[in-house]
Amino acid sequence: MSRLREALGKGGFTFTGEIGPPKGTNIAPVLHEAEEFLKDCVVAVNVTDIQTAVMRMSSLPVCKMLLDRGIEPVLQMVTRDRNRLALQSDLLGAAALGIENVLALTGDHIVMGDHQGAKGVWDLDSVGLLDAMTKLESGTDLGLTMKGEPNALDGVPTFFKGCVVAPCTEEVEPQIIKLEKKVAAGAQFVQTQAVYDPRAFEAFMKRIAHVKVPVLVGIVLLKNAGMAKYMNKNVPGVRVPKRIVDRLAAADKKDVRKVSVEVAGELIREMKGMCAGAHIMPLGWDKEIPRVIEASGVK
Amino acid sequence: MIVTEMKPVDEILGMIEGEKGVFILCCGGCPEGYKSGGLSKGKDLAEAVGAKGVTVTGVAEIEFLCNKALAGVKLNRSREALRGADSILVVSCGVGVQAVGNVADFPVHPAMNTVSMGGRQGLWPGEERCHQCGDCLLDRTGGLCPITTCSKSLVNGTCGGTKEEHCEVDPKRPCGWLKIYQRLAALGRAECLKALNAPRDHRKYDFPDARRSTVLWALEVAAEETEEAVEASRGTDT
Numbered sequence: 001m002s003r004l005r006e007a008l009g010k011g012g013f014t015f016t017g018e019i020g021p022p023k024g025t026n027i028a029p030v031l032h033e034a035e036e037f038l039k040d041c042v043v044a045v046n047v048t049d050i051q052t053a054v055m056r057m058s059s060l061p062v063c064k065m066l067l068d069r070g071i072e073p074v075l076q077m078v079t080r081d082r083n084r085l086a087l088q089s090d091l092l093g094a095a096a097l098g099i100e101n102v103l104a105l106t107g108d109h110i111v112m113g114d115h116q117g118a119k120g121v122w123d124l125d126s127v128g129l130l131d132a133m134t135k136l137e138s139g140t141d142l143g144l145t146m147k148g149e150p151n152a153l154d155g156v157p158t159f160f161k162g163c164v165v166a167p168c169t170e171e172v173e174p175q176i177i178k179l180e181k182k183v184a185a186g187a188q189f190v191q192t193q194a195v196y197d198p199r200a201f202e203a204f205m206k207r208i209a210h211v212k213v214p215v216l217v218g219i220v221l222l223k224n225a226g227m228a229k230y231m232n233k234n235v236p237g238v239r240v241p242k243r244i245v246d247r248l249a250a251a252d253k254k255d256v257r258k259v260s261v262e263v264a265g266e267l268i269r270e271m272k273g274m275c276a277g278a279h280i281m282p283l284g285w286d287k288e289i290p291r292v293i294e295a296s297g298v299k
Numbered sequence: 300m301i302v303t304e305m306k307p308v309d310e311i312l313g314m315i316e317g318e319k320g321v322f323i324l325c326c327g328g329c330p331e332g333y334k335s336g337g338l339s340k341g342k343d344l345a346e347a348v349g350a351k352g353v354t355v356t357g358v359a360e361i362e363f364l365c366n367k368a369l370a371g372v373k374l375n376r377s378r379e380a381l382r383g384a385d386s387i388l389v390v391s392c393g394v395g396v397q398a399v400g401n402v403a404d405f406p407v408h409p410a411m412n413t414v415s416m417g418g419r420q421g422l423w424p425g426e427e428r429c430h431q432c433g434d435c436l437l438d439r440t441g442g443l444c445p446i447t448t449c450s451k452s453l454v455n456g457t458c459g460g461t462k463e464e465h466c467e468v469d470p471k472r473p474c475g476w477l478k479i480y481q482r483l484a485a486l487g488r489a490e491c492l493k494a495l496n497a498p499r500d501h502r503k504y505d506f507p508d509a510r511r512s513t514v515l516w517a518l519e520v521a522a523e524e525t526e527e528a529v530e531a532s533r534g535t536d537t
């Protein structure tokens with residue numbers, strides 16, 4: 001059984017991390033960092049799926065490589081690049097490889113990436129993908145036999161199904177409605193978009209109190225004040241308060257990592273009573289993850 | 300109205316390379332109305348390719364090239380000019396080019412790119428408002444189409460990419476799903492958003508497969524084909 005499912009079921013405070021597959025075949029550094037810095041301090045590690053539409057190695061084999069190293073993966077799946085046949089087929093493949101945690105996402109638009117002339121698929125959306133997983137678990141799929149009856153699977157997978165939500169988006173009601181739909185379609189845990197405003201997060205958690213699935217708050221390490229400003233300007237649903245931007249701006253160049261880790265640790269400390277865990281997205285600063293967790297005072 | 304634009308002259312020159320003479324045929328319908336083509340643009344094109352040494356045997360305009368019968372009759376009047384031509388350069392949308400290729404025994408070259416069917420629904424189809432998905436959702440979306448207003452054609456609500464009320468791909472374009480939410484909320488019908496919408500049935504959405512083979516070539520379909528044939532071509536190819 002998925003360790004993530006188990007940990008979230010127990011009700012402690014759970015950490016997850018994230019890695020991005022390489023652009024190229026050189027997988028060794030990513031695996032090394034995962035073993036070195038993530039393995040012992042997070043319960044599971046998300047593997048991104050062609051994040052921001054920038055072509056990279058596929059998530060599925062990287063998940064399997066993590067599994068082989070004793071690290072539990074969360075397979076991220078966007079609906080941008082594959083139609084319902086390919087998605088379901090990969091889900092069966094994931095199950096056969098022993099990958100249980102799957103996070104369903106819509107995926108950033110093609111034009112945000114480096115293959116702007118590609119075709120965006122979106123045959124399913126994130127709700128449709130969750131529904132597909134639920135169907136597979138019940139022994140059928142999204143298709144029909146020639147007689148118009150549900151197909152029967154030869155061997156049935158089990159997933160621990162996740163979804164995302166942006167708690168600090170400008171108009172939160174549509175996010176909540178969509179979250180309810182995701183849960184109705186089968187979502188069992190939530191990892192959020194980056195949160196930097198604990199008050200806004202608290203208000204959001206109150207509004208979704210009726211949604212009974214564990215929520216891991218998203219923590220993205222801010223590498224410097226410039227990145228914080230960039231996120232404010234360009235990343236939907238993310239707002240870095242001025243006090244954090246100022247703190248990073250005031251930090252000496254050699255101290256900026258330290259400050260970044262402190263900020264992340266403090267955010268987790270402030271929000272740990274509001275949710276089931278934290279999903280740390282280090283964006284390459286993998287080796288800071290143990291320090292963030294230490295700074296949060298959770299362990 | 301079908302929205303078109305002229306192809307770059309260099310690309311056109313590449314298409315007609317090695318031909319002794321070309322005849323330029325312009326559509327007087329959408330390209331004229333949209334001011335992207337028409338007789339004057341055809342004459343400009345004649346001049347531009349003429350300057351590169353291409354022999355233009357004539358330039359003509361026919362009202363609607365998509366009307367195959369009309370195109371056939373009127374093209375007859377340009378017999379003389381056509382005699383000296385190796386091919387016809389057609390200044391129209393893709394349908395016009397196909398129609399001319401169908402009625403005239405000549406190689407045809409498209410001089411335009413067909414950009415969209417943006418226009419007045421009813422008079423002319425407009426794909427920017429309705430993508431003819433074949434399974435209309437407007438009832439659940441406050442009368443705003445998610446297929447065309449959302450950059451990802453999502454059917455179950457916003458992707459989370461809304462930024463200052465706009466779509467993640469374009470700060471000038473409002474997020475379709477936010478608009479849908481706002482409209483429904485204003486109508487007191489936000490609960491419509493809670494319905495789980497099934498994935499699209501692309502058999503209904505795509506140009507029906509059966510049509511690919513049956514419309515060779517009858518643009519005045521309804522009148523020419525029997526009702527059964529029209530029915531059959533709606534693509535119940537399960």
Ligand code: SF4
Nearest residue numbers: 429430432435436444
């Ligand atoms: S939902 Fe489909 S049929 Fe309805 S307006 Fe949009 S594209 Fe057209």
Ligand code: SF4
Nearest residue numbers: 449457458466474475
């Ligand atoms: S931001 Fe809005 S319009 Fe753009 S893709 Fe997302 S839901 Fe669709």
